[in-house]
Amino acid sequence: MSDKKTTVIAIANHKGGCGKTTTVINLSAELAKMGLTVLVIDLDPQANASLHIGKKHPSEVAVTCAELLLSEVEKLPLSIHSDTNIEGVSLIYGSLALGTTEDALKDNAPRPSEELRDKIKPLHGIYDVILIDCPPSLKLLTSNALAAATHLIVPVESGSQYGMYGVTDLMKLVKKIHRINPDLELIGALLIRHDERQTVCKLIEASAKDQIGKLIDVRIPTSTKVNQSAIAQMSLHALDRTAKVSREFRHLAELIAQQLNLMDKNSKHG
Amino acid sequence: MANDLKKMLEQKLQQNNRRHAAADQSVEFSEGREYCLIALDRLDPNPYQPRRIFPKDELENLAASIAEIGLLEPILVRKIDNRYQIAAGERRWRAHKLLNKHAIEVLITSITDSDMAVFALAENIDREDLSDYEIGLALRQIENIFPTKKKLAESLGFNREDMYRYFSFDELPEFIRTDLNSNPRLLSRSAASDIKRLLKKEKDTPMIDSCLKEAWSLLLANELDQTKLTGYINKKLKAFRENITECHIQSSYNLIQDTKKVGNIAWTDKHITVKLNVNAINAEQEQKIKDFLEEILKGKLTKV
Helix, strand or coil: CCCCCCEEEEECCCCCCCCHHHHHHHHHHHHHHCCCCEEEEECCCCCHHHHHHECCCHHHCCCCHHHHHHCCHHHHHHHEECCECCCCEEEECCCCCHHHHHHHHHHHCCCHHHHHHHHCHHHECCECEEEEECCCCCCHHHHHHHHHCCEEEEEEECCCHHHHHHHHHHHHHHHHHCCCCCCCEEEEEEEEEECCCCHHHHHHHHHHHHHHCCEEEEEEECCHHHHHHHHHCCCHHHHCCCCHHHHHHHHHHHHHHHHCCHHHHHHHHC | CCHHHHHHHHHHHHHHHHHHHHCCCHHHCCCCCEEEEEEHHHEECCCCCCCCCCCHHHHHHHHHHHHHHCCCCCEEEEEECCEEEEEECHHHHHHHHHCCCCEEEEEECCCCHHHHHHHHHHHHHCCCCCCHHHHHHHHHHHHHHCCCHHHHHHHHCCCHHHHHHHHHHHHCCHHHHHHHHHCHHHCCHHHHHHHHHHHHHCCCCCCHHHHHHHHHHHHHCCCCCHHHHHHHHHHHHHHHHHHHHHHHCCEEEEEEECCEEEEEEEECCCCEEEEECHHHCCHHHHHHHHHHHHHHHCCCCCCC
């Protein structure tokens, strides 16, 4: 097992509400359905991913990302919760305290952007895929995610001018992070809430490809199922596997698994 | 949408929101320094509060400003059992009561008695509206918290001399202090220390009490300024003394020896006083005086 290659995917974009958490949850669920072992790391102080898939409330969790980042690596096993609302998906909880963690890292850590990478190093070879849900900011937490990741997905709200503004800044940060993490590879922009009948969506589609460079060939449509699944604390797959939005996430997982040879690596050790 | 899905979502939503609302998410605050709202009736004033009086019009002004723009700064409290003691902000608390508010925004902190005292005083001392008398009382209340008077003066930024002026209030007679309790502005610290010094100097003068009372009633009637109070008493005393001399000494003689004055004899209605320079007589002469006194009085000199 120990030579299993672990793919760490950061889902980042500092625009709020562009679908980071939705992507993390449903991509993790679909990858797990395919038989991969998946860990979700919730780096967002709002902890929405944790509230969605965690069995506990983040405030009741002793070791969340906030504590993990600021303590010794011994706390790592205590931070991983394998019993979640999605089968086959483990979770390191986020918490409100992550807000202050950022300041503490800046003040105390020798290499503030590389704490997460060091802390999760022992997990390489244990999980097939680790998905990191980033906060809606470009500060230290996002830098930590990018430094720890092997791959990056940038969800973009289709049709939104505002979402495009921020992408330029994100790409600048990615460039900077390449100095400490040269292997970070962009999977591409993921268009969310896409409606191909709308002119604005077509416009942004072209612009996203231009600005980010790569576009993932999947379009996640607008769907009320997304909000329903958050309330139900389920994956879209569990809520309604036949809905279009669920099918698109399945398609996304298959595409990524294929592109990154996830199944191949797994079967070799299976 | 299927009916059972709707029902499930409805229930789940309620559950989720309840769970989140009930969660203790206070991690962002460091312990002991937390803003919150506390009901007015759970707050008690600072026991070291130096302010004796909260003028109604000032409180009303403050209340009006709070009603208009809100409370700019939360008041500072500490927790004692199940209640909260105000370290700073009693006026704002009282203004909230005037406004019939239910609660006030507070910052909870944990501070010691001496800090409470210094807070209360320091908060007020630089304001013009706290009288010298109130500062004096407050100093007395907290002096034991400090190892020395010097430390006390230092921690409040006073010089020592000034601090002792504040202390002179509690050596004033009861009737003055009673008036000061209801009207602390009657006397400044320097007027108080003048009175204290005068009382000490004239402690054997029987007239001093009535003089002070007279002067004090003039001051209360606004006919005498506090800065002129001791001057007025001194003048009175002087006049009395001159009177005493005139009334009582009925006659006196100087004793002259070789054109030099060596003593005198004075008669009052109570005593005859003979004063004699010791160098004017020798031991034999002295014995003669003693014998003479025994003889004419048919008495005896006994050593005391």
